[in-house]
Amino acid sequence: MAFSSGGEGPMADINIIPLCDVMLVLLIIFMVTAPQLSYPIDIDLPQAAPPQIDRVEPPEPIRLRIDASGQLYWNDSPTPLSALRNMMESEVQRDPTNQPTLEIDTSEDADYGVLAKVLAEAKNAQMQKIGFVRK
Known part of the structure; x- marks a missing residue:
């Protein structure tokens, strides 16, 4: 028991x-000295082979130019707007x-319509592939 220096009597608390x-x-000693409870199991896993990817070269991009007057040029040849969808x-x-990628190049003065x-x-x-050309 511990004794208090100024009080009514002896202190009855246990120091834990x-x-x-x-x-x-x-606890640390038992954890270190305890044997491992896992047992190794030999497993023959299949080995991954590198995937065989057939790379397809992308086709040449289509260059579509819109000038200031609204004229369309499909790969530098004049094209009317009515024939554009069929092409x-x-x-x-x-x-x-x-x-192929459709690369659209517009003049700064071209009509947005x-x-x-x-x-x-x-x-x-x-x-599906549409891009804009920046100058």
């Missing part, structure tokens, strides 16, 4: 700090999984 220290040391659909039908019509035609023709 040394008891906790001893218990923690014993896009024929490009998509060649290989739907490997479509023409560009909106071109984008609508590309969407209706199911073109």
Whole structure:
């Protein structure tokens, strides 16, 4: 028992700090000396082979230019807006999984309505790769 220096009588509390220290040391000793409870099992796992990927070269991109007057140029040849959808659909039908990229180059003075019509035609023709050329 511990004694108090100024009080009514002896203090009857047990100091458990040394008891906790001893218990923690014993726990660590038992954890270190306990045998491993796992047993190794030999398993023959299949080895991964590198995947064989057939790389398909992408087709040449389609260059579509819109000048300031609203004239369309399909790969540098003048094209009317009415024929644009048929040309896009024929490009998509060649290989739907490997479509060419439609690269749209517009003049700074071009009408936005023409560009909106071109984008609508590309969407209706199911073109998936559309890009804009920056200067």
